[in-house]
Amino acid sequence: MISIVIPVFNEAGIVREAAEDLCRKLDVLGWDYELILAENGSSDGTLEILAELEARIPRIRHIxxxxxxxGRAxxxxxxxxxxxxxxxxxxxxxxVDFYQRALPLLNEGVDLVVGSKAMKGANDGRPFIRRLGTRVITVLLRLATGFRGTDTHGLKAFRRGRLEEVARACVVERDLFASELVIRAQRMDRVVREIPIALHEKRPxxxxxxxxVPRVLKGLIKLGWTIRVRHR
Ligand SMILES: Nc1nc2c(ncn2[C@@H]2O[C@H](COP(=O)(O)OP(=O)(O)OP(=O)(O)O)[C@@H](O)[C@H]2O)c(=O)[nH]1
Ligand SMILES: [Mg+2]
Incomplete structure (x- = not known):
């Protein structure tokens, strides 16, 4: 079985259609899967929609x-x-295109596949300022933690048996957990591979x-301190 995990926050506008559409696509592919919608803190009716989806579609669970x-979600x-x-x-x-390109790599022995918005071959349709933000964070992560790669946020696929211990070892939550997961996987000698993705967001x-920014900086300091100074 394949688990798809999607954090969700204040997405009442798109979550129902997006989840239904995703399940439809995966059903057509004949996959055995569960869709975990990990929500926290929403105040726009998202939670009610998730409860309704879970009751109606057996593949869907929500947290x-x-x-x-x-990061916590x-x-x-x-x-x-x-x-x-x-x-x-x-x-x-x-x-789903990323899913279909990533899974064969897992079967070939890669532990973690990261979808990169910044590597050669990627097509990042976000505004300039956010593309720049991704570059800046990557440089800071390289300096603070020794990260090797072009992107840490966003799409990932991995073998649970190889990444569970890595996820448990992570110390930051919020924005930087996704980054720490990739960085720790490298540090714990997991096989990590980046593949380019095309990214076109449906909403800001x-x-x-x-x-x-302040939250990311705080996370960076904590992560850098933990890895470089405490060697954890
Ligand atoms: N549970 C949870 N989900 C969140 C939170 N913030 C964002 N998300 C979800 O995370 C996903 C990405 O969020 P976006 O708002 O698009 O942010 P983004 O800047 O594109 O995200 P990154 O690519 O991760 O930098 C969406 O599925 C959001 O609903 C949060 O505080 N809690
Ligand atoms: Mg986004």
């Missing part, structure tokens, strides 16, 4: 916590996944870019 926290979704292979996606992307992000 809820009161405080908005992207993702981590919980990963740790609750039951599939041998796990895919992490975003509700406005639902990129829910958290404003500039409001995320």
């Amino acid at each position: 809820h916590e009161p405080e908005p926290n992207y 993702l981590k919980r979704g990963i740790l609750e996944a039951r599939g041998e292979q796990v895919i992490c996606d975003e509700i406005d992307l639902c990129d 992000p829910s958290h404003h870019l500039f409001r995320r």
Whole structure:
């Protein structure tokens, strides 16, 4: 079975259609899967929609916590996944093309496939300022943690048996958990491979870019300190 984990926050506008559409596509492919929608902190009726989806579509499960926290939601979704292979996606992307390119690599022995928005061959349709943000974060992560690669956020596929321990070892939540997962996988000698993705968001992000900056910096300092100074 394959588990698809998608963090969800204030997505009442698109979550029903996106989840239904994704299930339809995976049903057509004949996949055995579960779709875990890991929500926290929504205040726009998202939770009610998730409960309705879960009641109606047996493949869908949802997780809820009161405080908005992207990394925490993702981590919980990963740790609750039951599939041998796990895919992490975003509700406005639902990129089945990535799933289909990543899974064969897992079967060939790669532990973690990262969908990169920044490597050669990628097509990033986001506004300039957010593409720049991705570059800046990657450089800071390289300096702070020794990360090797072009992108850490967003689409991922991995073998649960190889990444569960890595996920448990992560110390940051919020925005940087997704980055820490990739960095720790490298540090714990997992086989990590980047593949280019095409990215065209259906709506602007829910958290404003500039409001995320202090949180990201705090996470970077904590992560750098933990890895470089405490050698954990
Ligand atoms: N549970 C949870 N999900 C979140 C939160 N913030 C964003 N998400 C979800 O994470 C996914 C990506 O969020 P976006 O708002 O598109 O942000 P983004 O800047 O494109 O995200 P990144 O690619 O991760 O930098 C979507 O499925 C959101 O619903 C949060 O605080 N809690
Ligand atoms: Mg987005």
